[in-house]
Amino acid sequence: MMRYRISEIKLDIRQSQEELPTAVRKKIKKKDLDIHDLKIIKESVDARKKPDIKKVYTLEFSCSQKLPLKEAAERKYQVPVADGSGKERPVVVGFGPAGMFAGLILAEMGLNPVILERGEPVEQRIKTVQKFWKDGILDPESNVQFGEGGAGTFSDGKLTTGIKDIRIGKVLEEFVEAGADPGILYKQKPHIGTDKLQGIVKNIRRKIEMLGGEIRFGNRLEDIKLSGENKAGERTLQQVEKVIVQKRKEDKSTELYELSTSCLILATGHSARDTFEMLRDHEAAMEQKPFSIGVRIQHLQKIINEAQYGDGSLADILGPAEYKLHHKCENGRGVYTFCMCPGGDIIDSSSEPETAVTNGMSGSARDGAYANSGLLVDVKTEDFRSEDPLAGIAFQKKYEKLAYRQGNGSIPETTYEKFRDDMTDPVRNSLPDFAVDSIVEAMPHLGRKLCGFDAPEAVVKAVETRSSSPVRILRDESGQSSIGGLFPAGEGPGYAGGIVSAAVDGIRMAEKAALVIFSEKPNI
Numbered sequence: 001m002m003r004y005r006i007s008e009i010k011l012d013i014r015q016s017q018e019e020l021p022t023a024v025r026k027k028i029k030k031k032d033l034d035i036h037d038l039k040i041i042k043e044s045v046d047a048r049k050k051p052d053i054k055k056v057y058t059l060e061f062s063c064s065q066k067l068p069l070k071e072a073a074e075r076k077y078q079v080p081v082a083d084g085s086g087k088e089r090p091v092v093v094g095f096g097p098a099g100m101f102a103g104l105i106l107a108e109m110g111l112n113p114v115i116l117e118r119g120e121p122v123e124q125r126i127k128t129v130q131k132f133w134k135d136g137i138l139d140p141e142s143n144v145q146f147g148e149g150g151a152g153t154f155s156d157g158k159l160t161t162g163i164k165d166i167r168i169g170k171v172l173e174e175f176v177e178a179g180a181d182p183g184i185l186y187k188q189k190p191h192i193g194t195d196k197l198q199g200i201v202k203n204i205r206r207k208i209e210m211l212g213g214e215i216r217f218g219n220r221l222e223d224i225k226l227s228g229e230n231k232a233g234e235r236t237l238q239q240v241e242k243v244i245v246q247k248r249k250e251d252k253s254t255e256l257y258e259l260s261t262s263c264l265i266l267a268t269g270h271s272a273r274d275t276f277e278m279l280r281d282h283e284a285a286m287e288q289k290p291f292s293i294g295v296r297i298q299h300l301q302k303i304i305n306e307a308q309y310g311d312g313s314l315a316d317i318l319g320p321a322e323y324k325l326h327h328k329c330e331n332g333r334g335v336y337t338f339c340m341c342p343g344g345d346i347i348d349s350s351s352e353p354e355t356a357v358t359n360g361m362s363g364s365a366r367d368g369a370y371a372n373s374g375l376l377v378d379v380k381t382e383d384f385r386s387e388d389p390l391a392g393i394a395f396q397k398k399y400e401k402l403a404y405r406q407g408n409g410s411i412p413e414t415t416y417e418k419f420r421d422d423m424t425d426p427v428r429n430s431l432p433d434f435a436v437d438s439i440v441e442a443m444p445h446l447g448r449k450l451c452g453f454d455a456p457e458a459v460v461k462a463v464e465t466r467s468s469s470p471v472r473i474l475r476d477e478s479g480q481s482s483i484g485g486l487f488p489a490g491e492g493p494g495y496a497g498g499i500v501s502a503a504v505d506g507i508r509m510a511e512k513a514a515l516v517i518f519s520e521k522p523n524i
């Protein structure tokens with residue numbers, strides 16, 4: 001048997017995948033070809049000739065004949081080998097995608113990691129977040145940003161990423177093993193949905209525990225103890241020796257304890273502002289990073305379907321339509337849509353009291369009546385007007401607090417028409433002037449790219465500040481920060497932007513830690 005890969009196999013969107021073998025035979029003009037173990041490698045949608053839309057496949061299959069096709073060569077991720085004997089257990093901080101996958105790989109290496117997560121397990125976290133959305137009572141330790149599964153647990157669960165990496169296959173396969181639809185392995189724009197994600201993160205937690213890892217919820221990294229000295233003018237020789245953890249008990253009282261470790265993977269996300277401050281106090285090398293600010297905009301999903309498919313009823317076959325828009329303003333700033341949620345809801349994703357922070361989420365069916373997305377404007381480090389590496393966080397906080405006041409204690413809301421025309425509009429007044437001007441300039445251009453996007457009645461809410469980290473914690477080739485044994489991972493330290501890239505970076509940092517601390521070379 002030979003195994004081949006073939007691309008550009010097209011089906012009409014109404015045809016079923018059962019017809020793929022026939023389409024392959026037709027393409028290579030061999031009516032009697034025996035096709036075995038057909039596997040879809042990629043499925044994308046070609047909507048260039050609306051409403052004549054096609055699904056386009058890349059496939060692998062086995063057959064007994066020699067064909068003039070490319071041979072299939074599947075590359076699979078292999079977990080590195082490590083030796084933990086005589087060493088303390090590695091500590092991972094954060095159980096979002098980066099920490100979860102770092103923890104999983106360390107557990108698969110047999111290193112029995114301890115994972116510290118400040119928030120609650122997902123079952124309790126859901127109740128706490130629902131209470132916040134209903135009564136406005138925020139738990140600063142367990143909310144949309146903090147808790148099992150990290151920032152993306154209440155999300156659309158889009159798995160699209162701009163990176164190319166063999167580790168992506170590992171991440172997607174783990175999601176499928178934990179309960180995701182196998183279609184995520186080949187779809188061009190895979191997504192999971194918040195309802196499914198909540199079960200998936202729980203199943204990955206169980207797998208890590210079965211492999212010897214330990215996850216401690218309600219345990220916040222409070223401080224680190226270092227050995228060695230920080231010699232003036234020289235690269236620091238300091239090394240992580242211990243972590244100090246604040247444990248939250250059931251009655252919400254707290255106690256501190258210490259854990260010895262020479263390996264600390266820090267995957268605390270972009271909202272752990274106290275953790276960034278602690279690292280700045282220890283003089284960990286970090287720098288300001290540009291990010292974005294803006295609003296969430298909402299339209300009727302049927303308007304988006306009509307604009308994208310030419311015929312709105314095609315959404316019944318293709319699913320609710322998505323979009324991604326961009327405009328470069330005359331002031332040099334980019335305005336772009338981000339984290340679009342088809343059939344979803346706008347949510348309050350604050351993690352600190354008296355702040356208003358927007359984001360979006362959808363269920364796996366994406367069957368809500370509305371579509372929303374972040375509508376964001378570039379923020380440059382010059383906008384911070386400070387040299388402090390954490391000045392971007394102060395900038396975010398300023399507008400999050402302003403939005404809360406403008407919304408009289410919750411998320412301010414308006415229409416695009418009022419945002420544009422009314423100088424007293426609460427959403428307009430929740431943003432810096434440059435962001436308002438850029439959005440107003442960009443909207444007619446975006447409306448030309450997607451009919452109806454700039455409709456006067458589009459709903460606009462504020463403020464969207466947490467699309468990426470405003471800080472970068474520097475790390476060297478070995479993955480370590482300026483503090484030895486400290487491996488910053490994921491979105492918080494500025495090395496990822498989304499669920500998949502954060503998970504991949506978590507895996508990468510687990511490999512680096514294995515190489516540096518547990519003295520084995522990764523075998524990929």
Ligand code: FAD
Nearest residue numbers: 094096098118146150151152155158221269490491498499
């Ligand atoms: P995080 O997910 O932020 O995880 C960090 C974890 O560390 C948290 O659980 C936190 O509680 C914990 N932590 C923080 N400080 C400490 C401490 N001191 N001690 C112990 N634990 C600590 N991305 C997508 O790709 N697709 C989407 O559809 C999508 N939708 C989103 C919707 C929403 C509402 C939000 C908020 C984000 C969304 N994102 C989406 C972004 C995505 O969630 C993040 O990019 C990703 O979660 C980053 O992963 P991470 O592991 O680096 O950090």
